[in-house]
Each structure stands twice: as C-alpha cells, then as structure tokens.
Amino acid sequence: MPARVSLRTDFTAEDLRKLAAKSSDANQSRRLLSLAAVRDGMRRGDAARIGGMDRQTLRDWVHRFNAEGPDGLVDRKSPGPRRRLSAEQLDELERIVEAGPDFEKDGVVRWRRVDLQRVIKERFDVDYHVRHVGQILHDLGFSHVSTRPQHPEQDADVIEAFKKTSPRKVEETLKDVAPGTPVEIWFQDEMRLGQKNSRVRQWARKGTRPRQPADLRYQNAYLFGAICPARGTGAAIMMPTADTEAMQAHLDEIAMAVAPGAHAVILMDQAGWHITGALTLPENLSLLFLPPKSPELNPVENIWQYLRQTWLANRVFDTYDAILDAGCQAWNNLIALPDVITSIGTRGWAKVGQ
Known part of the structure; x- marks a missing residue:
C-alpha cells in the first residue's frame, strides 16, 4: 500500500x-x-x-x-495531442498556401488537400490524413471559396493609384459645374441576360449534386444599370444590344433619376459605347472612366452577381419577352431594397475631393 x-x-x-x-x-x-x-x-x-x-x-x-x-x-482541459508541425513549419505552410502552386513545379493549378498532404510529407516529413490537412487549413484561417476573375494584364498599382486620386479626379470632372451644386457619385455597367443562363451554388444533402436546367439557346438582352450608393437608388433600361444608341438611352434615364438640382459623376469602364464622341451628355451628368482591365473597381459588377444569385440564375427563359420581364423584375426588386444598394455599392475611395 x-x-x-x-x-x-x-x-x-x-x-x-x-x-x-x-x-x-x-x-x-x-x-x-x-x-x-x-x-x-x-x-x-x-x-x-x-x-x-x-x-x-x-x-x-x-x-x-x-x-x-x-x-x-478545478478540472483542466486536456491540451490534446501535440502538433506534429512546429510553429515555424505552420508559418511556412501558410505562405505556401497563400502563394498558390507553381504549375511547372507542382503540376496543379490550385491546391487540393491531397496536394498539400504531399507537400507536407515532402517538406516536413510528416504524414497527415487528408481530412486533418483540411483541419490545419481551417485553423490557419483558410476556407474553400470561389475565385474572382482577374484580367491577366491588370496592373494593381494603377488600381491603387486611381483609388487614392479619385477625389481629385472627381473635382477635376466638376470644374465646369457651378460651385455649391450638390454632387452625387454613380456607378454604371451592363449585364448580358439570356437563355444561356448561369447556375449558382445551393444547399443540398451531402453526397448529392443537384441538377438545374441549362438552356442552350442564344437569345439575350442587355440590362444597363447604374446605382447611387449614397441615396440607395438606381436607374436601368433593358436593350437588345450594347451600343451607342443603348448607352444614350441609359444616360438619359440616369439624368432623370438624379436628385433635382444635383449633378452626378458617373464612374464607368472604357467600353467603346461609353467613350464615343457620338454621345450627347445630359447637363446634369459628368463621366469619369475607370482604369482599363479593373472591373473590381465597379460595384455594379457585384450588383449583377447579387441579381443573378437572388432572382435570375437557375431559370429558363422561353422567349425574348421573358428575358425582358425577368431583367426588369430583378432590377425593380433591387430598387425596393435601398439598404442593399448602399451596402453593396459603397466604396470609401469614391467621393468628392475635399
């Protein structure tokens, strides 16, 4: 004893x-x-x-x-098994994941858990089950998300420079506007909506892959849309083509949506029908063009995503009129949600210079 x-x-x-x-x-x-x-x-x-x-x-x-x-x-929580990767090794793994694979060296265009399982074995001589690799990634702050498109010739420095200088550019755009005139910042873009419609992610039972209709016909129309995040409002038209005539009609529509007595600066990309000299600009509008190859500067791109994911995707449009009706209804649904427009569209860098 x-x-x-x-x-x-x-x-x-x-x-x-x-x-x-x-x-x-x-x-x-x-x-x-x-x-x-x-x-x-x-x-x-x-x-x-x-x-x-x-x-x-x-x-x-x-x-x-x-x-x-x-x-x-007092009971103490068990610390659990000691990690087999040191803090320094985890830091290195984090940098590897952040940088992404080199296709010539790694043979893949994106990291999968099984790829990182191999990298961990080769770099650190540690064997993990592929599920454990997923847990490590989660602990490091990573999640499995869809990527955003990026133009291969995009210049990040140009985008940052535009953000920093945009208040001054807005002031320069307003040089011929009477002092004291209220100014609104608007964003404009176009979206093709047609029978070859998009499909989006949805919740489903594990182990299943839901099916959604996919039309192969080619009829389509264009939704020209513009938003004013500060006011939570917008203006849009549906047109059969994206051209100068359609753009003129949209500018006239925006001009009627600007607050009485105010002047709007409209930020948009440099599509040919935006920069043509054939446009007649309404007196209460000025245009400011975004840098080329930088769609992420335009929050209307996010508006299009919201419209598709909420009201337009996973649908079949049998006729051209059905396309028009769907686009108009989706936009009217959005206009009824001013807080959503403000939330999606607000950009801190887009303001009138001080």
Whole structure:
C-alpha cells in the first residue's frame, strides 16, 4: 500500500467547507468537501465516497491541493495531442498556401488537400490524413471559396493609384459645374441576360449534386444599370444590344433619376459605347472612366452577381419577352431594397475631393 499523503495544514475543515459553498464549480466543491472530511479525521475511503471518487483518486487530488491550493481542484482541459508541425513549419505552410502552386513545379493549378498532404510529407516529413490537412487549413484561417476573375494584364498599382486620386479626379470632372451644386457619385455597367443562363451554388444533402436546367439557346438582352450608393437608388433600361444608341438611352434615364438640382459623376469602364464622341451628355451628368482591365473597381459588377444569385440564375427563359420581364423584375426588386444598394455599392475611395 502506498504511504498516506499528508494534507497541507493552512486550511481548516471549516475553511474548506466555506470554499465549497462559494464555488460555482460542482466538481471543485465535492473535492473540497472530501478534503474537509479528511481534515476532520475521517477515514480516507469514506472521505473519498463523499466526493464520488475512490481512494486513489482522492490521493491524486490531495497532491494537486497540496501543490496549488483550492485552484488545483478545478478540472483542466486536456491540451490534446501535440502538433506534429512546429510553429515555424505552420508559418511556412501558410505562405505556401497563400502563394498558390507553381504549375511547372507542382503540376496543379490550385491546391487540393491531397496536394498539400504531399507537400507536407515532402517538406516536413510528416504524414497527415487528408481530412486533418483540411483541419490545419481551417485553423490557419483558410476556407474553400470561389475565385474572382482577374484580367491577366491588370496592373494593381494603377488600381491603387486611381483609388487614392479619385477625389481629385472627381473635382477635376466638376470644374465646369457651378460651385455649391450638390454632387452625387454613380456607378454604371451592363449585364448580358439570356437563355444561356448561369447556375449558382445551393444547399443540398451531402453526397448529392443537384441538377438545374441549362438552356442552350442564344437569345439575350442587355440590362444597363447604374446605382447611387449614397441615396440607395438606381436607374436601368433593358436593350437588345450594347451600343451607342443603348448607352444614350441609359444616360438619359440616369439624368432623370438624379436628385433635382444635383449633378452626378458617373464612374464607368472604357467600353467603346461609353467613350464615343457620338454621345450627347445630359447637363446634369459628368463621366469619369475607370482604369482599363479593373472591373473590381465597379460595384455594379457585384450588383449583377447579387441579381443573378437572388432572382435570375437557375431559370429558363422561353422567349425574348421573358428575358425582358425577368431583367426588369430583378432590377425593380433591387430598387425596393435601398439598404442593399448602399451596402453593396459603397466604396470609401469614391467621393468628392475635399
């Protein structure tokens, strides 16, 4: 039999019972009561039963109490198994994932868990199950998401420079506008909507892959849309083609939507029907062109995504009129949600210079 462990003497039985009464931890309380019984001279086996444990377990708690006092009687979370990758190795893995694969070297265009399983084995000589690789990625702050398109010739420096200088560019655009005129910032773009419609992700049972109709016909129309995030409003028209005539009609529509007495600066890309000199610009509008190959500067691109994912995708349009009706209804649904327009369309860099 192991020798009896003496209980530290700086707590009386009464002290231990008072601590048990005040504790909000039921397990700590019952252990304190067992130790109070030991302090009173009760046999160790009987004292252990008061706390719902056996004598050996009581002995272990006596050791903890002697070393740490009442705090030592609180349950502690197990730290779990030690990670087989060090902090430095995890940092390196994070950089590898962030940088993405090199096709010539790695043979893939995107990292899959099985690819990273191989990389971890080759770099760090550690074997993980592919599911564990997914957990590591989650712990490092990564998630499996869809990518956004990017033009291969896009210049990130040009985009950042435009954001920084946009207030000054807006002021330059307004140089012929009377001082004190209220100014609105608008964004404009076009979206093709047709029978070859898009499909979007949806919730479904694990292990299944839902089917959605996919029309192969080619009739389509163009939704010309513009938003003013500050006012939570917009203006749009549906047209059979995207050309100068359609753009003129849209500018006239926007001009009627601008607040009375205000002047609107419309930011848009440099499509041919935007920059042509054949356009007649309404007096209450000015145009400011975004840098080429930078659609992410235009929040109307996000508006199109919202319209498709909410009201337009996964549908079949049997006639041209059905396409027009769907586009008009989707836009009218959006206009009824001014907070959504403001939330999606607001860009901190798009403002009138100070």
